Amino acid sequence: MKLTETKLKGAYVIEVEPLTDERGFFARSWCQKEFAEHGLNPNLVQCNISFNLKKGTLRGMHYQAKPHEEVKLVRCTMGAVYDVIIDLRSESSTFKQWVGVELTADNRKMLYIPEGMAHGFQTLVDNTEVFYQMSEFYNSESATGLRWDDPDFKVEWLIKQDLVISEKDKSYPLIEITNLFITELKGY
Incomplete structure (x- = not known):
C-alpha cells in the first residue's frame, strides 16, 4: 500500500499496489501491522x-463526538x-480546514480519516456505493454533524445543482450561528 498524508495531519490517501499477471491483479487494501507502523489506528470493529x-x-458532514470518536477508512x-x-x-494547525479527494471504483483509492474530523461525500455518478471501515461502534448519542454548506468552511463541492440531501443533513446548524466550536464541540 502507498500512504500519502493530506494537508490535514493524520489523514491519508491510501493507494493499493497491485501485483498483476494474466488473470488480473492482487493487492492488499488493509494491514493492521502496516497501519500501526505508520502511527494509524489499526483497530477496525465495524463495516458499513x-x-x-x-x-x-x-x-455529511458527519462525525462521532467524544468519547466515541472514530477513525474511518473509506473506499468507493x-x-x-x-x-x-x-x-x-x-x-x-489545520483546524477548520478541509480536503476533498475523488474516490472511484476504478482508482481504488481510500481515505483514512482520523478521529476529530467530520466526513461527507458527494456522488459523481448514479448508482454509487461507498464502503466504510470504522474503529468504533456506532453510538447514536455521539453521532452528530455539521452543515455541508457552512460558509465558515467554504467546501467547494463539485456538483452544485440538483443535490439530493437528507432532511437531517440539511438541519445541522451553521457554526457561525451556534458558535459550536466554542460551546459544543465536545472536546475537539
Missing part, C-alpha cells in the same frame, strides 16, 4: 455500505464520489 441511486447525492466500490473531510481538532 452506503448505496446511492442518484448523481449529486450529498451525505462502485461509481465515484468526491470525499470531503474537515479538521475539527481545535489544537490542530
Whole structure:
C-alpha cells in the first residue's frame, strides 16, 4: 500500500499496489501491522455500505463526538464520489480546514480519516456505493454533524445543482450561528 498524508495531519490517501499477471491483479487494501507502523489506528470493529441511486447525492458532514470518536477508512466500490473531510481538532494547525479527494471504483483509492474530523461525500455518478471501515461502534448519542454548506468552511463541492440531501443533513446548524466550536464541540 502507498500512504500519502493530506494537508490535514493524520489523514491519508491510501493507494493499493497491485501485483498483476494474466488473470488480473492482487493487492492488499488493509494491514493492521502496516497501519500501526505508520502511527494509524489499526483497530477496525465495524463495516458499513452506503448505496446511492442518484448523481449529486450529498451525505455529511458527519462525525462521532467524544468519547466515541472514530477513525474511518473509506473506499468507493462502485461509481465515484468526491470525499470531503474537515479538521475539527481545535489544537490542530489545520483546524477548520478541509480536503476533498475523488474516490472511484476504478482508482481504488481510500481515505483514512482520523478521529476529530467530520466526513461527507458527494456522488459523481448514479448508482454509487461507498464502503466504510470504522474503529468504533456506532453510538447514536455521539453521532452528530455539521452543515455541508457552512460558509465558515467554504467546501467547494463539485456538483452544485440538483443535490439530493437528507432532511437531517440539511438541519445541522451553521457554526457561525451556534458558535459550536466554542460551546459544543465536545472536546475537539
